[in-house]
Amino acid sequence: MWLQIGDFVFAAIRLNLAAVIACLPLVAILVLAIEPVRAFPTLIVAAWLSSPGLAACFAAFRDAPGFSAGPGCHEDLSGSTAGAARFWASGDVSIARPFARAxxxxxxxxxxxxALPAGLALLLAVDAAWLASTDTLHALVPAMIVAISICMLDWVIGLVFVTELAMGSWWQIVKAAAVCAVRKWYLSIVTLVVLALLAAGVVHSPLPVLAIAASLALYLVWANCRWSALPVLRATIERR
Incomplete structure (x- = not known):
């Protein structure tokens, strides 16, 4: 057990560097902006540009041997023609080359x-900022924040579908991800809390968070999102 835990932590620390490089636009905004929340249009665009890096991290959590000590969400779905191929070979302990391939x-x-969840989140964030400045419509801001949260969950769960499935149009994936986010709302709340804590940690203490805790937090996000998406993934695999 201790050996598995050590392999997990060692793999997470090595993945941190690859994740920082792949998600550099988002990391740069969080670290360098004086008030990242006020720069929300640039922050959302940077998050969208970092989507391939986040998807590659999800592929590492699914395939890399060091992360196999996690919970039952590691169910292998790559045996079907609908499932995406694995990016890490069995026993491959390296991170850089498979990560770059993913x-x-x-x-x-x-x-x-x-693109669609990020675009909707950007429009909603602009509208929420305008509503907050009015005298009569500011009561609508909480509803806008809920809508932005659903867009964020749609974005993250959609990346899980991209990692797991070799088929499906972007529109089908976006719809399925939105359904999963709403149906598993309790897991969605945990995912949002972890993402918020990770972003706050990067803003206030970037070096220790990016060096140690980033991939561990992202692993929890991936586990929640994959567990939410598993029923749809299983149904898709069974139909093929």
Missing amino acids: YRRLFARSLSVS
């Missing part, structure tokens, strides 16, 4: 799938 193969699909 990043390259998932680049186009991850950007296309996350």
Whole structure:
């Protein structure tokens, strides 16, 4: 057990560097902006540009041997023609080369799938900022925040579908991800809390968070999102 835990932590620390490089636009905004929340249009665009890096991290959590000590969400779905091929070979302990391969193969699909949720989140964030400045419509801001949260969950769960499935249009994935986010609302709340804590940690203490805790937090996000998406993934695999 202790050996498995050590392998998990060692793999997470090595993945941190690859994740920082792949998600550099988002990391740069969080670290360098004086008030990242006020720069929300740029922050959302940077998050969208970092989607391939996040998808590659999800592929590492699914395939890399060091992360196999996790919970039952590691169910292998790659045996079907609908399932995406594994990016890490059995016993492959390296991180950099398989991560780069996953990043390259998932680049186009991850950007296309996350484009609609990111665009809606940007429009809603602009509207929420305008509503907050009015005297009569500011009561609508909480509803706008809920809508932005659903867009974020749609984006993250959609990347899980991109990682797991070799088929499906971007529109089908976006719809399925939205349904999973709403049906498993309790897991969605945990995912949002972890993402918020990770972003706050990067803003206030970037070095220790990016060096140690980033991939551990992202692993929890991936586990929640994959558990939410598993019923749809199983149904898709069984139909093929």
